[in-house]
Amino acid sequence: MRTMRVLIIGGGGREHALGWAIRRSAERSGRAVALFFAPGNAGTEAIGTNVPLSATDADGLAAWAKEAAIDLAVVGPEAPLMAGVADRFRARGLKVVGPERAAARLEGSKAFAKALMAATGVPTAEFRVVDDAAAARRAVAEFGFPVVLKADGLAQGKGVLIARDQAEAEAALAAFFVERRFGDAAARIVVERFLPGREVSVMGAVAGEAVVLFPPVRDYKRAYDGDAGPNTGGMGAILPPPDVTPEGLGRIEREVFRPILAGLKERGLEYRGILYAGLMLTPEGPKVLEFNVRFGDPETQALVVGAPLDWLALLSAVADGTLDPSDPALRRPAGAKAPQAAVAVVAAREGYPTESRPPIELPALDGDPPARLRKEGAPGDRAPLEEAPDELVLFHAGTFRRAGKLFAGSGRVFALVAGGASLSAARARAYDALRRLLPAESGLFYRTDIGEKEAAEMDVGEPGAKAPGDGAGPEAP
Numbered sequence: 250m251r252t253m254r255v256l257i258i259g260g261g262g263r264e265h266a267l268g269w270a271i272r273r274s275a276e277r278s279g280r281a282v283a284l285f286f287a288p289g290n291a292g293t294e295a296i297g298t299n300v301p302l303s304a305t306d307a308d309g310l311a312a313w314a315k316e317a318a319i320d321l322a323v324v325g326p327e328a329p330l331m332a333g334v335a336d337r338f339r340a341r342g343l344k345v346v347g348p349e350r351a352a353a354r355l356e357g358s359k360a361f362a363k364a365l366m367a368a369t370g371v372p373t374a375e376f377r378v379v380d381d382a383a384a385a386r387r388a389v390a391e392f393g394f395p396v397v398l399k400a401d402g403l404a405q406g407k408g409v410l411i412a413r414d415q416a417e418a419e420a421a422l423a424a425f426f427v428e429r430r431f432g433d434a435a436a437r438i439v440v441e442r443f444l445p446g447r448e449v450s451v452m453g454a455v456a457g458e459a460v461v462l463f464p465p466v467r468d469y470k471r472a473y474d475g476d477a478g479p480n481t482g483g484m485g486a487i488l489p490p491p492d493v494t495p496e497g498l499g500r501i502e503r504e505v506f507r508p509i510l511a512g513l514k515e516r517g518l519e520y521r522g523i524l525y526a527g528l529m530l531t532p533e534g535p536k537v538l539e540f541n542v543r544f545g546d547p548e549t550q551a552l553v554v555g556a557p558l559d560w561l562a563l564l565s566a567v568a569d570g571t572l573d574p575s576d577p578a579l580r581r582p583a584g585a586k587a588p589q590a591a592v593a594v595v596a597a598r599e600g601y602p603t604e605s606r607p608p609i610e611l612p613a614l615d616g617d618p619p620a621r622l623r624k625e626g627a628p629g630d631r632a633p634l635e636e637a638p639d640e641l642v643l644f645h646a647g648t649f650r651r652a653g654k655l656f657a658g659s660g661r662v663f664a665l666v667a668g669g670a671s672l673s674a675a676r677a678r679a680y681d682a683l684r685r686l687l688p689a690e691s692g693l694f695y696r697t698d699i700g701e702k703e704a705a706e707m708d709v710g711e712p713g714a715k716a717p718g719d720g721a722g723p724e725a726p
């Protein structure tokens with residue numbers, strides 16, 4: 250049997266998780282894969298080959314992939330898509346999961362995304378696109394407080410400011426237009442009406458107008474417990490969030506994914522990749538906060554553990570343009586034992602996201618920590634891991650190896666992802682493992698409340714029941 254050669258572009262936890270998921274789905278169905286990562290990290294090295302190319306070197310990557318006879322490429326981060334990696338791969342006849350640059354503007358320009366939503370009737374917050382502080386002030390006066398101000402361009406999740414009063418709005422406008430804290434990304438900004446509710450993320454595989462949605466996830470963007478501290482790339486993720494029903498997910502497909510894909514097609518853009526909708530579940534139904542044109546991180550790390558789909562088949566069908574949403578095999582978990590829930594907890598370097606610190610050695614993560622933890626067993630562990638060996642996984646992010654030793658750079662270092670029969674079980678397993686893995690003075694920190702509220706809600710209600718309190722699920726009339 251021919252070995253399928255898969256290139257994953259990027260070097261974070263998402264890319265390690267995608268490689269792990271592709272390899273596992275191949276193993277389960279007796280296919281052979283060879284994995285390559287560009288540039289990868291110390292974790293991806295253990296399951297494939299790291300290629301020392303930058304993720305945004307579109308020409309270099311396409312030339313290398315052609316030479317290396319890559320059968321399928323998957324682009325992790327947004328920057329390579331904005332740099333035209335998918336365009337370059339397709340121009341050389343290479344199969345790739347990721348939209349071309351013109352469609353990647355759905356993430357790369359908030360003004361473009363908002364205009365397309367308005368044109369296609371996708372529910373989103375009311376907005377004004379403005380180029381200067383005076384016009385921004387008029388929009389702020391129109392919407393009242395709180396109000397949301399967003400840099401138009403990519404700002405690594407940091408270009409969104411919420412102002413509760415005029416003083417905060419002035420400070421935000423100064424950051425955008427005077428201090429130019431976000432550079433050209435905020436030469437133009439979007440002012441939008443604040444939406445109340447709970448947030449949820451829905452990702453789907455897309456080929457043209459064909460779409461297969463994955464189970465919804467919730468991510469945690471703030472650095473510290475209780476949603477305190479600065480916004481980060483993401484400190485954890487869970488699935489399922491208790492407030493999205495199957496009907497709610499159907500509504501999201503009908504009201505968000507279908508019209509936006511139809512709108513792209515009308516504009517001559519054939520989307521082949523992963524589309525991510527960040528949604529607010531408002532009393533009037535789901536509304537789009539943002540689109541991403543790729544897998545979320547850490548959302549994807551929880552997703553691949555909680556939804557053991559045939560990821561290799563899914564991603565191949567996206568790249569081939571043969572995605573068939575009526576094929577039940579694409580929605581069904583591959584393998585007998587599927588966890589019902591998953592919790593990903595990110596461990597980051599102290600100082601993240603504001604400071605970068607020099608690398609430190611990480612002996613605790615060397616080897617295969619989950620295997621080690623399984624062997625030791627946990628006193629009082631409610632669900633023996635031996636029964637479900639894939640339910641505790643460690644995905645590397647900012648790690649590298651030097652002279653045989655493992656180091657952490659700055660930023661997010663790794664995520665511990667646990668699956669389980671319930672959110673509570675998955676949480677208990679993830680946190681127990683983290684406590685045993687990391688010594689007190691590790692130089693890393695993690696949030697201790699990932700999935701805490703949701704686990705408590707699930708324990709009282711049925712899974713998928715409406716969240717108590719806001720009644721704001723997408724199924725609300």
Ligand code: AMP
Pocket residue numbers: 374397399406409441442443444445448470527538539
């Ligand atoms: P975005 O990058 O557009 O998803 O915005 C980042 C975060 O800002 C979101 O995850 C929300 O928590 C918050 N946010 C963005 N837009 C709004 C809005 N219109 N109303 C309330 N919160 C918002």
